[in-house]
Amino acid sequence: MEAALEKILKTYREKEGNVISILQDLEETFGYIPENAVNWFSKKLDIPESRFYGITTFYAQFHLKPPGKNVIIVCRGTACHVKGSDRLISGLRRTFNLPEGEDTTADRKFTIERVACVGTCGMAPVALINKKVHGKMTSNKLIKEIKILEVKKTDTNNEG
Amino acid sequence: MERFRANLLMCAGTSCVSCGTMNIRDALKEEIKNRGLEKEIKIVLTGCNGYCAQGPVMVVQPEGIFYQSLTVEEIPKLVEEHFLKGRPYQKLMFKEPEKKIAIPTMNEIPFFKHQVLRVLRNRGLIDPEALEEYIARDGYQAAAKALSQMTSGEIVKVVKDSGLRGRGGAGFPTGLKWELALRTKSDMRYVVCNGDEGDPGAFMDRSVMEADPHSVIEGMIICAKAIESRKGYIYVRSEYPLAVKRLQIAIDHCYEAGLLGKNILGTGVNFDLKIYQGAGAFVCGEETALMRSIEGKRGIPRARPPFPVHQGLWDQPTVLNNVETFANIPPIILNGADWFSSLGTDMSKGTKVFALTGRVKNTGLIEVPLGISLKKIIYDIGGGIESGRSFKAVQTGGPSGGCIPEKFLDLEVDYESLAQVGSIMGSGGMVVLDETDCMVNTAKFFLEFTQAESCGKCIPCRIGTKRLLEILNRVTSGNGKEGDVELLEELGQDIKATSLCGLGLTAPNPVLSTIRYFRNEYEAHIKDKKCPAAVCKELLIYSVLEEFCNGCGACKRACPADAITGKRKKIHKIDSELCVKCGTCFDVCKFNAIKKQ
Structure with missing residues (x-):
């Protein structure tokens, strides 16, 4: 981990970054914001941890918990809403048996997220499965895609 | 070649x-x-x-x-x-x-056929990653003209005379903004492009940045000369990775070709341009919040004045314009103010790009002259409502806008006319709704969004939107009370009157405009405990239409709650006690045998 953090620190110094750019690099590297990474930067840069957390919790891009292996993002934009994206979410939650307030399955295979709008409203409703855009989705189609992922079991994070 | x-x-x-x-x-x-x-x-x-x-x-x-x-x-x-x-x-x-x-x-x-392409002049015609293709379509001619033949004052005058207004939504005159920044004494001025297209249902800025990134950069270079700026930022939301990639390639090509950096085209003008990636916060589309975000802070807006043209990024005078506004600049410089203002209405000149989505046949991105009627957009370009259903309303301006009913279909679209009917131009989202859409649910949808995105700084927005949403939740779940509609109206007006920034000032618009035109739907939810469009889950009852059911069993197999019973080839039944109202049976039935009401 240390080496990865040093690298981020180097880009920060070279490119005149700021707290947000550090957090973006952390999110990119680890998939979330690890607590010890924040402590490390806080000491190195003499910026209080609270500033990091203030910014982390303000922006939707940052996560405090590590995501599941496969990330499914359902678009909640207006066009998608009109075409029933809430049913996609409830269908997924039912399939994964997710309890209230939890977005990642217990086996850490899947995480469900929502995004305000990905800007592909022409093909609403839209879901992103591991960053790949799937348009004109239905609950059944989405669950089929997920079953394919379940069978694959291999690392699919590089798709798309 | x-x-x-x-x-x-x-x-x-x-x-x-x-x-x-x-x-x-x-x-x-x-x-x-x-x-x-x-x-x-x-x-x-x-x-x-x-x-x-x-x-x-x-x-x-x-x-x-x-x-x-x-x-x-x-x-x-x-x-x-x-x-x-x-x-x-x-x-x-x-x-x-x-x-x-x-x-x-x-x-x-x-x-x-009915579109007029100015901002989207190069759409689908050039490879966005090739500078020479942009140049072949008169690209950077306007920048060359502005930088070598025009003074700052002359550029500002042309932009002012053209009547171009900010395409981000509020419609502030662009030339005036530039003039104010130019007049503010300072050693450092910034040009910032707002590409934080946060409105759900809007994707025109994304398309411009992806399809024609140089048009935005050229507009910014011209602005830099006009306000004597040396540094600029393009703020792009992180949800648009392709836009970021294409803009970065375009910027790199410009540096190589001497169109950015020191002594641009040998004219002595210096301008550096950098992309800044947002991190996912709707409020950052508000100018003061956006600038804080570039400074690496929580994107919280502040009171204006001072306006950014006087005190913006790092407290220096700053011109902040939207993607589409900048993309409009090069043709104005090349063809003149009169050419630009030849289209449009008295108060709103030129064209506007809209993202036409929802229940129309032809969804997509369109550019039309301002002053065009809603009818023409929805029926001639959009091809009318899909599946032969009937039109109910068109939602413009995203979460800050409102719903416009059928009686205003002849309305000529411009900033003023939309405001008069309780909506706004906004960034250009246009979502068409039909008879199967519930207006109370639509209002609730937007409120959920603005409530979640409220930054929390000012009380009317933070607490007011929360209370508005609570009432809407009550109404859509069948627990609405007599007087709730009046309460929504009163609270909405108060939030509009007292919020700090654009987010709160406009957040009640979806609620107020739907009450104004569709009060009967609110009343049906409250008094009859019914959702006329059959959308609000808690108010629905699912049942099997016996005359259509052939007992195929698709619904039974799909039902997650095991609420459907019936033998093969016999009429099935839904147990309303067990039904979770997920709508799966309705979706899977091929014989339209599931009724929701």
Whole structure:
């Protein structure tokens, strides 16, 4: 981990970054914001941890918990809403048996997220499965895609 | 330079790509090679063509023949017919819905025919990652003219005279903004482009940044000269990775070509441009919040004045304009103010790009002259309502806007007319709703959004939107009380009157406009505990229509709550006690035998 953090620190110094750019690099590297990474930067840069957390919790891009292996993002934009994206979410939650307030399955295979709008409203409703855009989705189609992922079991994070 | 008999301009916008453009490109390449045509035909990947509904799409130049809904299987036939036999392939052409007659050329298709392309002048025509293609379409001529032949004052005057108003939504006169910044004494001034297109249902800025990134950069260079700035930022939301990539390539090319950096085109003008990626916060589309975000802080707005033109980024005078505004600048400089103002209404000049989505047949990106009627947009360009249902309302301006009912379909669209009917122009989202959409639910949808995105700084927005949402939740779940509509109205007005920034000032608009035009729907939810459009889950009852049910069992198998019983080939039944109202049975039934009411 240390080496990865040093690298981020180097880009920060070279490119005149700021707290947000550090957090973006952390999110990119680890998939979330690890607590010890924040402590490390806080000491190195003499910026209080609270500033990091203030910014982390303000922006939707940052996560405090590590995501599941496969990330499914359902678009909640207006066009998608009109075409029933809430049913996609409830269908997924039912399939994964997710309890209230939890977005990642217990086996850490899947995480469900929502995004305000990905800007592909022409093909609403839209879901992103591991960053790949799937348009004109239905609950059944989405669950089929997920079953394919379940069978694959291999690392699919590089798709798309 | 190599010359080709035909150029295949394939749309590589996000929509078409996710429908399989890349596979089709590979199949085309293969087929062209097999037929020995690789020296005659060139495939070009362009930015968004705009006709997202028919993706994947392709235009064959020079004839301008438009092919839609391409599939890998059809490619051999298409290549054979069109490029070997010289007969454009009718099967993949657009067809008029009633007469089924194929319309070969793009310009004749109704979706394109009524559009006027200024901002989207290069859409689907150039490779967005090639600077020379932009230059070949008069790119950077305006920048060269502005930098070498015009003074700051002259540029400001042309922009002012053109009547261009901010395309981000509020419609502040662009030239005036530039003039104010220029007049503010300072050693450092900034040019910032707002590409934080946060409105759900809007994607025009994304398309411009992806399809024609140089048009934005050129507009910013001209602005830099006009306000004597040396440094600029393009703020792009992180949800648009392709836009970031294309802009970065464009910026790198500009540095290599001497269009950015020191002594641009030998004119002595210096301008550095950097992309700043947002981190996912709707409020950052508000100018003061956006600038804080660039400074690396929580994106919280502050009170104005001081306005950014006096005290903006790092407390220096700053011009902040939207993507579409900047993309409008180069043609204004080249063709003059009169050319620009020849289109539009008295108060709103030029064209506007809209993202037309929802229940229309032709969803996609359109650019039309201001002053066009809603009817023309929805019926002539949009092709009317899908599935033969009837129009109910059009939602403009995203979460800050409102719903416009049928009686205003003849309204001529501009900043003022939309405001008069309780909506706003906003960034240009246009979501069409039909009889199957519930207006209370629509209002609740937007409130959920603005409530979650409220930054929390000022009380009217933070607590007011929360209370508004609570009442709406109550109404849509069948627990509405007498007087709730009046309470919504009163609270909405108070939030509008007292919030700090644009988010709170406009957040009640969806609620207020739906009450204004669809009060009866609110009352049906409250008094009759019914949702007339059959949308609000808690108020629905699902049942089987016996005359249509043939006992196929699809609903029974799909029901997650095991609420459906019935023997094979016998009429099925839904147990309303067990039913979780998920709607799955309604979706899977092929015989329209599930009724919701």
